[in-house]
Amino acid sequence: MTRAVFLDRDGVVNRDHAYVHRWEDFEFVPGALDAARRLADAGFRLVIVTNQSGIARGYYTEAQYFALTERMCAVFERQGAPLAAVYHCPHHPAGSVVAFARECDCRKPRPGMILRAAAEHLLSLPESILVGDKLSDIEAARAAGVGRAYLVRSGNEASMPDIGTADAAYADLAQCVDALLHT
């Protein structure tokens, strides 16, 4: 079984400008790609798990999300940090797009995306890590049985008062990986 780092997207990989769906608005958090490469070099599979309720809300289409994701994956690949997989939840119970307007098992804090990734990629969840910018990311990790869950302050929740059940909090992914890899 392989160990993975589950990465939240908005607020961890890229700046969370609220429902980012255009490539021109996709701004990598400084140091995030290099941190991802260091994780890959250390033997972690890289898996993104992202809530994309903007699809259910009608802010953008799933096709637009997939087009952005293809561009993002190509950058990770070029930087020597290939993504093993990207999982998204397009749902939201208050959505206006009928096909996606519902409760689901995949919207964080529910663990569905993480559990699906583990099954499809033979991942050891107890040996894996999650990095997120919201407490709901951390809760999803706990619900899935991910070994360690870290919070970063690079998202919109920068003023978050406490770290909830996270194992630790860091400024951003780069600082988290520095601590993880003792670099």
Ligand SMILES: O=P(O)(O)OC[C@@H](O)[C@H]1O[C@@H](OP(=O)(O)O)[C@@H](O)[C@@H](O)[C@@H]1O
């Ligand atoms: O951080 P990840 O999971 O990668 O994606 C979060 C985004 O889908 C959006 O999630 C929304 O929350 P609601 O889904 O509306 O509760 C808001 O927080 C937006 O600012 C944010 O861009």
Ligand SMILES: [Mg+2]
């Ligand atoms: Mg986020």
Ligand SMILES: [Zn+2]
């Ligand atoms: Zn879902």
